[in-house]
Amino acid sequence: MKLRYLGASLLIVCSPLLADFTIENGQTVTDTQILSDGETGMVEFGGTIETDGDFNTGIFAAGNDITISSAGLISTSGYAADGIDAQGNNININNSGTIFSTGNFSDGIQTFGNNLTISNSESITINGYGAQGILSSGNDLIIDNKGSISTTGLDSSGIFAVGNNITVNNSGTISTSGQDSIFGETSDAVVLNGNHSTIINSG
Numbered sequence: 100m101k102l103r104y105l106g107a108s109l110l111i112v113c114s115p116l117l118a119d120f121t122i123e124n125g126q127t128v129t130d131t132q133i134l135s136d137g138e139t140g141m142v143e144f145g146g147t148i149e150t151d152g153d154f155n156t157g158i159f160a161a162g163n164d165i166t167i168s169s170a171g172l173i174s175t176s177g178y179a180a181d182g183i184d185a186q187g188n189n190i191n192i193n194n195s196g197t198i199f200s201t202g203n204f205s206d207g208i209q210t211f212g213n214n215l216t217i218s219n220s221e222s223i224t225i226n227g228y229g230a231q232g233i234l235s236s237g238n239d240l241i242i243d244n245k246g247s248i249s250t251t252g253l254d255s256s257g258i259f260a261v262g263n264n265i266t267v268n269n270s271g272t273i274s275t276s277g278q279d280s281i282f283g284e285t286s287d288a289v290v291l292n293g294n295h296s297t298i299i300n301s302g
Contacts, residue, residue, distance in 0.1 A: 122146035122171060131155055136162035136187075142196060146171035153178040157198075160185040163212075170196045170221075179204045182223070186211045188237075193218045194246075203228040207248070210235045213262075218243045219271070225250040232273070235260040238293075243268045250288070252277045257288035265296040 119138050122128055124145030131150060134140050140158055142148060148157040149172070157173040157180075165187060173182045173196070182198035182205075190212060198207045207223035215237060223232045223246070232248035240260060248257040248271070257273035267289055275288040289298055 122148060124171075132158045134158070134160040134162065134165050134167070137164045138162070139166045140168070142169035142171035142173065144170040144196065147174070148172070149174045150180060151176050152180065153202075154180060156181045156184045158183045158185075160190065161187060163187045163189050165190045167192045169194050169198070172197045172199070174199045175202070175205060176200075177202045177205065181206045181209045183208045185209070185215070188212045189214045191216045193220075194223065195220045197221060198223045200224075200230065201226045202230070203252075204230060206231045206234045208233045208235075210240075211237060213237045214239045216241045216243075218245075219248065220245040222246055223248045225255065226252060227255075228253045230255055231259045232257045233259070235265075236262055238262045238264055240265045241268075242266070244271045244273065246271045248273045248288075250275045250277070256290050259290045260296070261292045263293045263295055265291055265293060267291065267296075267298045269299070270301045 118134055120132050120140050122142040124143050127147040129149055132140055150157055155177055157175050175182055180202050182200050200207055205227050207225050225232055230252050232250050250257055255275050255277050257275055273288045
């Protein structure tokens with residue numbers, strides 16, 4: 100912060116604070132990490148985001164051209180407490196760590212927007228009513244699962260995507276369990292609603 104005197108007036112000029120964040124190896128934070136336009140958030144291997152309480156997401160991103168990368172642990176507990184919640188266009192999410200969410204409507208990764216890429220190469224584990232491993236709404240989405248997605252709860256699904264021009268590549272494992280969970284207990288629990296969408300399954 101800079102202080103400038105202009106005559107008898109005092110003008111306070113505040114330099115903008117960047118919201119980029121890095122959770123380092125051995126570091127644990129217990130509050131929601133927030134990103135906006137053009138920013139980057141990273142959880143390193145050995146780093147932890149752990150939140151407790153309703154609506155307390157691990158990472159919340161609102162804006163365009165955002166990058167989220169996690170090789171550590173994101174753990175949430177509470178109603179509608181998503182591991183990652185991203186809203187905007189041109190967002191890239193890469194999980195090579197662990198996402199664990201417990202609570203009704205608490206998704207592992209939830210996105211709303213167009214031109215998004217979501218990659219999971221490690222694990223997403225969800226426990227709760229109406230909770231999805233990955234829930235996405237928008238057009239021109241790419242969802243790539245090379246790891247494991249597991250959901251437990253009524254009306255749960257591994258991947259649920261709504262929009263046009265969606266591609267899901269699954270070479271990992273997807274399992275759901277719980278009464279009336281979508282596709283029951285199969286290892287291929289993917290639901291797409293929209294036009295010109297593709298599922299490529301080699302898992």
